[in-house]
Amino acid sequence: MITIIATGRVKPEGIDALRGLVMDLVSRSRAEAGNVSYDFYQDLADPAKFAFVEVWQDQAAIDSHMASPHFQGCMANAGPLWDGPLEIGLYRKQT
Numbered sequence: 001m002i003t004i005i006a007t008g009r010v011k012p013e014g015i016d017a018l019r020g021l022v023m024d025l026v027s028r029s030r031a032e033a034g035n036v037s038y039d040f041y042q043d044l045a046d047p048a049k050f051a052f053v054e055v056w057q058d059q060a061a062i063d064s065h066m067a068s069p070h071f072q073g074c075m076a077n078a079g080p081l082w083d084g085p086l087e088i089g090l091y092r093k094q095t
Contacts, residue, residue: 001036002062006052006088014081015048021081022050025074029054032068034061048083 010018022040029038036055043049056062065071 001093002056002059003091003093004052004054004056004062004088005091006054006086008050008086009046009048009083010050010081011083012048018050018078018081021074021078025070028068028070029065032061032065034058034064 019042026038026040029035034057036057038054039052041051041053043051056065
């Protein structure tokens with residue numbers, strides 16, 4: 001399994017718009033083959049800071065997700081709302 005943690009800041013005027021776009025992405029992504037979990041968080045101390053925490057079965061599931069129309073559409077619409085690039089890390093759980 002692969003965990004993705006992506007964090008970023010949104011322009012203050014884009015907070016509500018981002019929430020609306022992303023909640024649709026979350027529900028559609030959770031229904032995808034190969035998705036284990038998909039969550040979206042807002043920082044308690046800084047409401048303009050958000051994080052995605054996703055767990056996928058494998059790289060093929062991630063690739064399929066990134067090519068999906070709902071992911072591509074969300075990224076295109078949400079892109080201008082971000083205040084800089086997202087920081088994205090891929091992790092494998094150590095046991």
